[in-house]
Amino acid sequence: MKTLGFKNYELAPVGNFLGELKLKARASRGRSKLLKLISDKNKEYNEEIDDVRKTYFEADENGDLKVENDNYVLKKGGDTSKLNTELQELMNEKSVIDCTEYLEKFNALCQELLDYPYELDNQAALIYDLLMDKLEKLEKEGN
Template identity: 50%
Template sequence: MTKTIKLQNADLVPVGNFLGKLKLKGKASRGRTKLIKLLEDKNKEYNEDREEVRDPYFEHDDKGKRVTKDNAYVLKDPTKGADLNKELVDLAKEDAVIEFTEYSDKFRALYDALNAYSYELADADATLYDLLMDELENNFKKEND
């Protein structure tokens, strides 16, 4: 059975940064490392998609490079800034699906370690923990039932 984690594009970096701060050992730490790498790969795709969305909105010189003024790219049509922002927000809300079947045993160890995590989490870290645990539970709780 294929195992996946689904996060919004905007959550890829925060989840990766959160994972990097955790105190984990052994197989759980290796699972974290594998997940961070997969998050980085998805974030690279997201950044490439962002550039594809942004590029048509900006002026380009005769060499195809974006024109800048005051350290900012110049919009072809200044009235289209809101359209660009809406497209970027929509892209940030799109789901990034990470398939991890081949790392299932390491991710299971990560899930078990996070489930038993004894350190206090607050604010954004608590929210990210909950988001990640929901996704991991979707894969591993079914195995226990």
Template identity: 50%
Template structure:
């Protein structure tokens, strides 16, 4: 049976960053490392899609280069197309990113078991990322629990 986790594209970085803050040992740590790699690959795809989607809305200079914004790495959008650009980006941000982890199932189960009763309290973004991650891990492993009953 294929095991997957499903997040929104815009949630990937927060979940990956959260996982990096956890203090884990052995198999759970290895599960975290595998999951971070899988999340990172999906996040790279998302960033490429986002960049490609924005391209037609970016203001160009006389040489045809993107006009850079005030902050490093940002660009200026064509003023008349800002609403259209925001709608397109919002759509990509909310698309599902499905992460298949069947081959790492044992390591992911160890990760799930270790963080289910994690001894540290979480707040703000970490609490939200923990909740999203646990919802997905619980869904992925609940069939196994049902089979044990």
């Protein structure tokens, strides 16, 4: 099975970066498929964050977390250091995306990004580097 692996905290920035790229044809289709898969994984990650938070914060009768002064209301005896530890562990967990079905499209995306004609700076350049490392590894495994 051919996979891409990202830490959970990398999912949203990579997805946002992909959405900003100017791509055509097969590379654009590869981006669209990858964006969908990343979005699904990010949704799972956010649901897991909510599950952790529900352990530490009070909820109203609808199950929504209570908010006071723009902050969630900590349950009595709630330990924020344990909460932070759990959230940190969740952020750093690896999210694995099965690429087998779209390998050709992801390879086209990789090839297009190798010669990407637009300048990237700061955070975009870092995300580009991360994404290219993953796509190049995937491409080598596919051959």
